[in-house]
Amino acid sequence: MAGPPVCVLGLGLIGGSIVRATAAAGREVFGYNRSVQGAQGAQSEGFDASTDLAETLTRAAHTGALIVLAVPMPALPNMLAHIGDLAADCALTDVTSVKRAVLDEVEAAGLQTRYVGGHPMTGTAHSGWSAGHGGLFARAPWVVSVDNHVDAAVWSIVTALALDCGAVVVPAKSDEHDAAAAAISHLPHLLAEALAVTAAEVPLAFALAAGSFRDATRVAGTAPDLVRAMCEANTSQLVPTTDRVIELLGRARESLAGNASVADLADAGHAARTRYESFPRYDIDSIVVGAENWREQLAAAGRAGGVIRSALPTLDSRQ
């Protein structure tokens, strides 16, 4: 299916890569970027880009485009206000790494009816239009929200975007996505940073550090502003996750000091890692979008390792 035109707001690493990937998939796509540099970068490679937000949103409204929010978190409220004024009926998604915070902003702007959150789980260490490329999403997981408010038609439109970009779609509730991101992405940043600080205080540590320490602290090399943006937007999930890891470390510490044993943590950690290595993956292909309990069925399938590799049947297509 061709799908509606795609209107990308923000032509950085992710937004710029979506422009390239959707164009390559034969979709009509146009973009907006606040800075002239990003828009000119896109134009110079033959893409349809503007620095005029009102003009871009008016065009989106007239063409029934899917609007993709690809701007940083702090720019969201202002952007949503403009969309509410000029393109409130367009299908709307985003590519931000924390889903509850974005949903709250969307609801505050009164735009939740046509909104389905998204998160392509990929990236590079670089940013900006020039860092992007059309293959960025190839085979990467792209979370598409199945929150209670989600409309089946908009959900199919957003899922088609992710598939057109070459990603595999993992359906998930926003809060579950954020809890998972806290555990697998945000907490590892805090651990790497705490480890780097701890080792820096031991005189001989850097002199002896080698491969495993370098690996364990690698993400502490991420720019502090990026780490803060991720972690601080996910405070409600990251606080209890951090509490849990502190509890586990505290118990191991007591067991080590009291009984010279770390058996419990060593056994549990090895078992958890082994479970992760053997975590099953399978294709979701038979859930009907829009059927009774479709959102809950998709959320359960995503939790169980299911991914979507091609468009699912819809109630309409089966009638």
Add this chain to the structure above:
Amino acid sequence: MAGPPVCVLGLGLIGGSIVRATAAAGREVFGYNRSVQGAQGAQSEGFDASTDLAETLTRAAHTGALIVLAVPMPALPNMLAHIGDLAADCALTDVTSVKRAVLDEVEAAGLQTRYVGGHPMTGTAHSGWSAGHGGLFARAPWVVSVDNHVDAAVWSIVTALALDCGAVVVPAKSDEHDAAAAAISHLPHLLAEALAVTAAEVPLAFALAAGSFRDATRVAGTAPDLVRAMCEANTSQLVPTTDRVIELLGRARESLAGNASVADLADAGHAARTRYESFPRYDIDSIVVGAENWREQLAAAGRAGGVIRSALPTLDSRQ
């Protein structure tokens, strides 16, 4: 210089690799292994190996060999008792990852006069004679102890062994080595395990986990017995190191919950990682072994990033 014969006790990954590397360097080398399998493995590749401990130690005493303890920690007391009976005058070193615990055992056996601890900082995920190879130590750091009791002549013999194996020598005090190992090796195991357990409890986490989580939990795949052996032998250093990381995480948690900010940890962690990346390395070549304060000079040089790549001058060689 040729150096004395090398007598390796224990022909596993490290001991077996020392046999191969020293033979390749032209040294006379013979080994002992408790199990027939390991000894036969060495013999079948043309090396001089035995399952008779008394015979091996008697030969070491007669030839003035350097004895290398390459057995697991629990086997040390019994092995040291036999050395005390049959080869008490031989120079003695070890390859164990925790140096204070070994030094305590050596002192308990009354063998510290001719003992200089060592720790080649390399390895693979596999174990046993068949996992070893002569290139295992190439350019790897090999810590050689400069504790207060260390004899200059024995120190030169042990350093020559490490250099003959292709390693670079980092001189260090045993307690400083153990504090560094707690921070760069043992604590990372606890963190990886606590992270794996935490993520395993979050329903969607494994479904979304990708490269960075896999890297962050990789060492949780290590066999629990090996993790316990390392961590539990280094309890006195690992407890305060774990306390420190819990303190840093606890502060970040309070700052996140109270002010929605992880600025302090993000900034400090990034700064520490940046310092690690730019940690200087240089060659130690002018410190005279046996001269006044030579042990303290070497310990300070090791802390500052100094490594030894060829034999240092000794008081004898300069006279």
